[in-house]
Amino acid sequence: MSKNPLHNFLGRITVAAGQEAAVKSLRKLALSTATTLRKPKEKALEALAVFNEIAELHDKEAASWRDPDTLSDTEPNPIDACDLRFWLLLAEKAGVPTIPARQILTLSEDEFGLVSGEIHIPEFIRDNLRKKLEAHELMPAEQEPKEVDDQMYSRVVDKLYTAMDDVPSGYMVRSNLSGGAQLKALAGTGTLESADEHMEIDENIKVGPGYVSFGNRRCIDTKDDRIIKTFAGGHKSEIHFMARPWVTASRHREGVDPHRAGSGMPDFGRWPCEWRVFIQHGKVVGVSSYYPWTEAATPEACHFAFEAVTQAEKILAEAKNMRIQTRLMDIELARSAKHKAIKEIADQFPRDDLSFTLDFMETDEGLTLLEGGPGFTPIGGAFPCGFMGHGMATGKVSDCKIEGVAIRHMKHVHLAEPSTWKDGDRAGCILSWDQARALADAYEPDAAPGMKI
Structure with a gap:
């Protein structure tokens, strides 16, 4: 097997594994929610109150963390230890060489949610959840008309393309919190040596490190399983995408x-x-x-x-x-x-x-x-x-x-x-x-x- 077919094969199974993991995670969440709602109403409300308490603790904690542009010269600076931007800043101040990264796009949590992929829960699970929520009088209010989401989705997708328009060839893209699963899988198996190497889906669709090419245009890859899971793991409410040059090791x-x-x-x-x-x-x-x-x-x-x-x-x-x-x-x-x-x-x-x-x-x-x-x-x-x-x-x-x-x-x-x-x-x-x-x-x-x- 030549290098390119091997490269494509490893990339494809990484994508497939990520999709399978996302489906399993969402089904597990839905089933655990159904288990909670099988309890008497008082117990179910108690469990949901715990979930809300955790969510509130998360939001309060994340809000207390500094952004790179709000670091203080006189007070302690709590930071998200996963955020690349802080480490590049500290290295620059310390005189340590870095591989630079330029922020090319920031998305809110809602915007990222629109373009990070849609997983369908089986109908029987959704019906089961709906019935239990109705039994406990917990059904949510009607949502905004779908047309609003469609308009927002189109605007966000346009941002994903526009952000890549001035990114030079030979650059990779990652979030401020992590690199993507594609990058990790191919680099980890010793088969990726350049940001210009792609996984070919067909003749018009190619996946590179952190982006997807459709014809002659590139788009930030927001459906990468690792980037999605890292963002969902407990951080501030915005995600930042960074472009950085591919640097070859000396050894x-x-x-x-x-x-x-x-x-x-x-x-x-x-x-x-x-x-x-x-x-x-x-x-x-x-x-x-x-x-x-x-x-x-x-x-x-x-x-x-x-x-x-x-x-x-x-x-x-x-x-x-x-x-x-x-x-x-x-x-x-x-x-x-x-x-x-x-x-x-x-x-x-x-x-x-x-x-x-x-x-x-x-x-x-x-x-x-x-x-x-x-x-x-x-x-x-x-x-x-x-x-x-x-x-x-x-x-x-x-x-x-x-x-x-x-x-x-x-x-x-x-x-x-x-x-x-x-x-x-x-x-x-x-x-x-x-x-x-x-x-x-x-x-x-x-x-x-x-x-x-």
């Missing part, structure tokens, strides 16, 4: 993709060398290869791991200087949980906490910031990359330790198989700071190995 690693093992598809890939630095409670605690099945414990790898840490510490210092407080909605809502264990986890991350991750790529300009995000927590946040399994009982991610230098994941760990997520032999994979430093000190640039693993 790559080649090898076998564990995600395609046994699939019958060609399993050889090529990945850029990237690093994730973990900051917990205002201190760098760990660094990992972002694609932890590719690296080896060499002086070269350890050298760049420490380079990533050096850049991260500059951004950390600037965040402290600006009194940044990183907020993650999962943690903030957990503060009101009735379950003691959940509240105890939230208590580990106080309101004025500074926990986050920073992802860097090796480029010709040195270690360059790709993005920042939330810290690792037992109930959400950053993926632990090469630390997966470290200190864990089988599959219990809450016990994962993100300490030291994870050059690659332990040999028994398969990132797609939770049953393998457990502690084991860390030799040559997860190093102590002293072990990694000893290797890094032996690094000689002119003696660096080739890119194959």
